[in-house]
Amino acid sequence: VRLEDTTTGCYNLTILNIDVLPNPLAIMPSALAVCDDDNDGFALFDLSLKDAEVIGGQSGMVVSYYDTLPEAQAGVNPLSTLYNNINPNTDQVFVRIEDSITGCYNTTSLQLIVDPLPTTVTVSDYELCDITNTGDMQEAFDLSSKDAEVSGGQSNMSVAYYASQADADAQVNALSSPYTNTSNPQPIFAVLTNTLTGCSSSTSFDLVVNPLPALVAPTPLEVCDDGIPDGFNAIDLTLKNTEISGNNPAYTVSYYLTLADAEAELNPLPNPYTNTSNPQTVFVRVEDSDTG
Numbered sequence: 001v002r003l004e005d006t007t008t009g010c011y012n013l014t015i016l017n018i019d020v021l022p023n024p025l026a027i028m029p030s031a032l033a034v035c036d037d038d039n040d041g042f043a044l045f046d047l048s049l050k051d052a053e054v055i056g057g058q059s060g061m062v063v064s065y066y067d068t069l070p071e072a073q074a075g076v077n078p079l080s081t082l083y084n085n086i087n088p089n090t091d092q093v094f095v096r097i098e099d100s101i102t103g104c105y106n107t108t109s110l111q112l113i114v115d116p117l118p119t120t121v122t123v124s125d126y127e128l129c130d131i132t133n134t135g136d137m138q139e140a141f142d143l144s145s146k147d148a149e150v151s152g153g154q155s156n157m158s159v160a161y162y163a164s165q166a167d168a169d170a171q172v173n174a175l176s177s178p179y180t181n182t183s184n185p186q187p188i189f190a191v192l193t194n195t196l197t198g199c200s201s202s203t204s205f206d207l208v209v210n211p212l213p214a215l216v217a218p219t220p221l222e223v224c225d226d227g228i229p230d231g232f233n234a235i236d237l238t239l240k241n242t243e244i245s246g247n248n249p250a251y252t253v254s255y256y257l258t259l260a261d262a263e264a265e266l267n268p269l270p271n272p273y274t275n276t277s278n279p280q281t282v283f284v285r286v287e288d289s290d291t292g
Contacts, residue, residue: 024061024097026106029053033113035199041088043114048081050095050110060100065093065110072096072107089114115197121152123190123205127291130209137209140178143188150190150203162189168202181207210291213251218243220279231278237271240284250290256283 001014029050034043051063065079066072067086072094085091091112098105126146128139143161151157161175162168163182168189175188185206193200218240226233237255245251255269256262262283269282 023104023106024058024099025056026095026097026108027054027056028108029095029110031111031113033115033197035197036114036116039117041114042085045083045085045112046081047079047083047093047110054095054097054108054110058097062098062100064096064098066096067093069094069107069109073105075105085112085114115194115199117199118154118157118192118194118201119152120192120201120203121149123149123203125185125206125208126188127208127210129291130211134212137184137211138180138182139209140180141207143175143177143179146190146205150192154192154194156195158193158195160191160193162191165189165202165204171200179207181209184209210288213248213286213288214246215284215286216244216246218284232275234272234274237269237273237282244284245286250288252287252289254285254287256285259283 003012003014004010030053032045032047032050034045036043047065048063054063055061064072064075065081065083066077067079071077073096075096075098078096079093083093093110093112095108095110096105097107123146126141126143128141130137130139132139144159146161147159150159160171161177161179162171162173163175163186167173168191171191185208187204187206189202189204191200191202221235221237221240223233223235225231238253241253245253254262254265255271255273256267257269261267262285265285273282
């Protein structure tokens with residue numbers, strides 16, 4: 001640099017070092033996604049969660065966020081780090097990374113995504129008959145058998161079950177299958193989670209143990225031999241329906257040759273039925289039409 005007195009012409013020289021300082025590297029962060037807590041397309045974002053990703057290991061950097069690129073370049077009107085998106089479902093903000101020592105800066109953008117919650121459906125109660133240890137009203141429920149109903153046909157979903165809404169909200173103490181109910185009925189809370197977004201919704205249904213029909217052990221069904229004294233006759237089995245069912249109109253009664261057939265509801269005997277031995281034992285199945 002030459003410095004000269006314009007009056008005398010005298011001058012002196014010095015050296016000016018010119019340094020071109022590098023701008024920081026603004027690393028474009030991955031999208032910031034949050035779950036839509038009320039399905040309106042808007043949510044609260046913590047923008048500071050992306051600071052480290054934008055900085056990428058550089059030291060002495062300050063990160064700030066802006067609505068527009070010109071504001072980010074000028075460093076004016078920074079956004080609060082807790083930011084509600086303006087456009088529903090997807091939005092974009094601009095990021096300024098600045099060297100706190102040199103003031104050099106760079107900019108990039110950040111995509112904001114509001115992920116929808118899984119859609120929940122009304123789930124039917126899970127009902128079993130009180131077959132095991134009849135009378136205790138407890139049964140082993142395969143909760144996983146309700147997965148498809150809870151998912152409602154949505155893909156990329158996982159389902160977990162909980163004994164309380166608090167556990168479902170915190171997603172702790174998930175129940176395993178088979179699960180034995182502790183009360184009757186017992187509410188169960190199902191959490192449906194999108195495995196791609198991590199967003200969850202919950203619904204509920206009841207575990208219900210239905211009592212077996214209350215039966216009356218019948219007296220023998222005795223009929224007189226017909227005109228042929230051979231010990232065989234066409235017998236109206238329905239004569240015992242009222243006695244066995246206690247005249248309960250919700251009960252249906254059917255008759256079988258074997259216990260296995262009665263339990264499987266296979267090969268019911270015709271009515272009237274002609275006995276094949278004398279005496280002969282037949283097996284009676286009584287089903288509650290309300291509970292099955």
